Structure formats: C-alpha cells, structure tokens
Amino acid sequence: MPPITRLDDAEIAFGCPIHWNKKALEICFPRHLLTASAPAHPISVSTVEDIVRERSGGTPRDFHQVVEAVLLMQLKEQNISIDRTAQALNLSDRSLQRKLEQENTTFRTLTNEVLVTRAKELLRHGGMSVKAISLELGYSSQHKFSRAFRDCVGLSPTQYLSQSVVDHLENRLPSGPLRCSFLR
16 A cells, blocks of 8 residues: 555544554554553534534645644544644644744644634534533633633633524524514
8 A cells, every 4th residue: 555645544543653565564552551541531522513524525725724624633632732733744843833834824823713613613502511612622621711712702602602692593583673472
C-alpha cells in the first residue's frame, strides 16, 4: 500500500504515526497500559451541524478548513494540541504556524473559533446542561467555560441560549400583528 501524502485519516483516527509498507502489522505500547483503566470521557453528542458537515461531502477547500476538520476530530477526543495537529498534517509545528499566518490567523484563534462554534451548536441542540457542555469541550469547570464563552461571544451561555431561542422564534413568526387565541 503506498503511503498517503494528504491528510492521513488513519493517523488522525489512531492518534499516532502509521508506517506503511511494512512486512507485518504491529501495535506497540507500554505493558502498563494493559492494566490501565480507560479515562472517563463524556459521550460525544451529535448535532444537526455535525450531520450537515458529514453530508456536505468533499474535502475541505482550503488549509483553514483542513485545520478546522482536524481540530473537530481532536475535540471529540478532548485532546487538541498544536503538536498533534501539525503531525496529522505532516508538518512541523512551526510550518503549521507559518501557513496559518499566511491565512491571517493563528492556531489559538482557530482553536477558539472551533470551541465557540461547537459550544453554540451544543447550546442550540438542547438537552445538555452548561456543565455537561463544558465537560464535552474539555473545560475543567463550568465557571471557566462560562467565562471563556462570555469573553468570546459577549453573552453567558445561558444568555446566548435565551437569545438564540428568541431569534429562532422571531425568524419563524410572520411579520405584523399576531393574533393568538387559546379559546376553543
């Protein structure tokens, strides 16, 4: 099998380097991992936006979108890092930073955008508390998540949720005076 030169899905999926064209299939890991307990991660929630991303098909159109796709996969593992992102893209950390600078952004900015976008999706999705969302996004506390969200969006998660519900209702309601009747 020839080595894959584009974004290597196998390396991203397994979170480690994959060596192609070897005589045997080997998986190497330290012996102590055989008895280690699995970390408790919250179950990842799928939103409508996740389905749209998956069904939109095609590969990302530019480097910015490629990095976003890698960050979303890392977010599901709760393990976002510039090292892992650069490795997944077959780049050095510095080369990744340079390419992002050419697109007038930084790794930190892009990571924050992905986190805020995902937080908004989960808030709109409903069914999850702010605390559960903060854990899903890898924050150590609800307070830290709420502060970070407020700094980026200008509203607390609860205020954002209330505002998005109002916006959603206003967009669905006909313009002009409303006539409501609860009488039979």
